Amino acid sequence: MTQAQADLPPIETLFNPHSEEYMTDPVPGCLALLKRGRLVWYEPWQAWIMTNMKDIMQCWKEEYLSSDFYDWEFAPQRPPEDQWSNFERAMIGHSLLADHDHHRLVRRVTAPAFSRNVVDKIQERIEPDVKKLFDDLGQPESFDYITEIAQHIPFISITRMVGIPEKYWPDIRKVILTFTETWNPTISDERREAARQDSNRAIDIIREVIAERRAEPQQDDFLSTLLRIEADNPEFEEWDIVTLILALVGAGADTTLVAQQWSVYSLLKHPEQAEAALATPEAFSNAFSEINRWGVSSKMGFARYAPADMEVLGHQVRKGQMILMMPHLKDYDSDYYPEPETFDVARKFDPDVLFGYGPRYCIGAALAKRQLYLTLTELFKRFPNVSLAEEPARDETDHNAIVFKQLRLKTNL
């Protein structure tokens, strides 16, 4: 470390995603971290942070770090197989969390289940649910977009996508949304353990649904497709299906709930751009990247773990240490984006890494964008003059993202 580097204030005094300042304006903290170096030790999380876009893309592409939560130094002990609970069975060695070869096999064999026409079919299935939410809402003078609409959408679309029957919805809803907390380094051990117990219960329910579907196969849902894939591929088995569904719910619920809030907020802050943003699904796809860039809602990053003692970007990293990739730190850096303060739904993104890059590119990208497009077009169709009723207060209890306590809209009918 040079003297100039040693004289800098500790990074946690400049970058603290759980502080009031960050929630109000995350940009100064993100830029300070970005400028601190390519790999920065972040004491409060006992983790390294990878800040630089080129390095992150290389890490995504080459996968030289592990994605397996059990490789983390603070993960619970990997118990012997005869003591595995559902959680370990799903998290060790299966599907998306498995070694690279098995992960690639899973992505390859399941790709048809995420193809364009399957997304079209899912959209057809979700559309009546979205319309019903707006029907039930009626024509109030004002309403909270989060409780009335946004909160229901991710869950509806993933359960519809997978084909989890409605009778299971109340039970699974209670236990599934905490899944991402099982590996969150910023919360207490007790809270992580509670999330692990929830996941055990969620897996019981998923296995019940699988057993039911085996007895009565259907043609057109994702679960039936996965069961057909299982029949044709001996290396792909029931626990792969369980993990995959868990990953879909885990990766698809929080992300889209945040995305719903920021999409509505950004477009209502820039109403003159709403029409262009929603002109076509493709236009929205680009607008959505701008919504995410402009909002900088992320507090965390994408976790990886050092598989051995190794040198990473000039630093000695110990086996098991967490490395968080944070691509959003660049979002207000004028080297990446000219006039970063300006919101422009036609801004060009090249490369566009909002949904990741390389072998672990987001499985749900098409679904997420369609589901948002569907909901937002419905919102503007029902309430063409909709506006923000007030500037929404930020919710300090969310550990992953900057979100709102409420998002009150005026319908101006």
Ligand code: HEM
């Ligand atoms: C706004 C919405 C979303 C964003 C911004 C987003 C972004 C991402 C990113 C950046 C990754 C790579 C993570 C990493 O490298 O560690 C990822 C992976 C993933 N996403 Fe999404 N996602 C979204 C919605 C969804 C939805 C709706 C689903 C499911 C229906 C989903 C399922 C997944 C899965 C399963 C993975 C892991 C893929 C793998 O490891 O092979 N995501 N997502």
